[in-house]
Amino acid sequence: MSRHFVISDLHLGMGRRPDGEWHPLEDFKSDASFKKFLDSIEAEADELIINGDWIDFTQLEPFAYHPGLFSAEGHRLGWTQEESLAKLESCKRAHEPFFQNLKGFLHTGKKVTIIMGNHDPDLFWPDVQKEIRRLLQPSREEQLEMTMTYVRRGSAHIEHGNQYCSPENKFYNPHNVFHDCTRDGQRRLELVWGSVFVMEFLNPMEEKHPYADNIKTTARAIWLGIKNGWVGGREAAKFVKFLWGAGIPWDSLASNILSEEKSPDLMIRDLRDRDIAQGLMHLYERDVEFRKSFDEEIARTSREEWMAINSIDRNGSDHQQPLSIEELTPSTETEEAATLGVFRENPEVRGAESLFSDEVKQVIFGHTHTEIDGAAQDARVENYFNTGTWVNSMDLSKRANRLRLENISEADLKNDALFDLRLRTAVIEIGSDNSTRVSLRAIPL
16 A cells, blocks of 8 residues: 655745744744654655645745736746746745755655645746755655646545636646746746735735735735725725736737726726625725825736736637636635535535546645545535645634634734644555545644
8 A cells, every 4th residue: 555645835935034033924834843744654655745835936035026027928927947046045044944854754765746836836947946856855856756737646636726716826828837028038937816916915915914815815815904994095906906807818918909997996896796896985985095095006007907907708709807706715604614615616626526537536635725624524525635734824614713804903913823723634545456545634733
């Protein structure tokens, strides 16, 4: 029998500052727990699979983000290979024990497999891969496997899951995430809308509110911040532009010549989510400072952004429609939704179900930061698993937290007690006859 352990969404970042305090963008504070985890599985594991978002390149210095960089096909672009290497260097310095421990695990003869997530496509630059191999020093090349899409172990399909969830985190083509920039001719990384949102919005916000991106999805957190008064007009305008643009089919941009501007009030009124539209109009009409900063941000909108907002679908039959909050995030109203990740036609679940076949009997995702046990007696979707995250998060199985979330305050986003760590690993056991069993196991802290 072989055993394969799956974890996901570690989000390694900048570690501690020189004064010993955590960098405000650091979400992974579990180097010691990771070492204990490796020690606990060493005797039985044949392989460790890190299922996406291992390293959070969007929160590593140098940030190297420049708005308005596009490929000829209309893909938003980020940093170069050299800048990704510099980011990796920042992470190596911040989490030296982590990399040493993973290297030690490899040197016991085990295998490590890395799957791409939406926060770490940088790992697939050729020179970044060379540096990862130099850093971890596998004894044999096949001991360290890196894949941009998925792996199969027995009848289990393991994939990060961003391609099946809300559209702001989907790559146009996950096999090809590097493109030539029309502005400077350099090869650059494709940035999904969610990563643009992190760079332009969440990173500055997290400097003040350390747990701002620990509420998933972040889109709901932003809306709650607007509604509860701790997100201002400029940030609200960025959020509205995000809702308008996050779902566009990228190939519509190349031939789209529509770049007409919309007035700020129409940007709000034409949102699909009526609650958000009404709430924003209430603020826009009554708060002078909010309206001024909102208008200023809309005025900064680039021609390419207006092209995205005015884009048409691939068949040329309909204009881009803004996404609603419910398309971006699960409801928090019921315990069922909070603990099981919204099984009411949730795209994550539909994606998992679409993968079941004669060859695939179990599906393991990450990405949503919500642990789901498809072997539990009350599982809504049998054999669908999610390993959750190594990032402290609010436990929405608790009714008090669900109620608090709807009116979450600035003080709450600085309160360590509200955000805990619930570590899970999926264990795949494969028999000599290729029979496959998957279970979700708690990782002791």
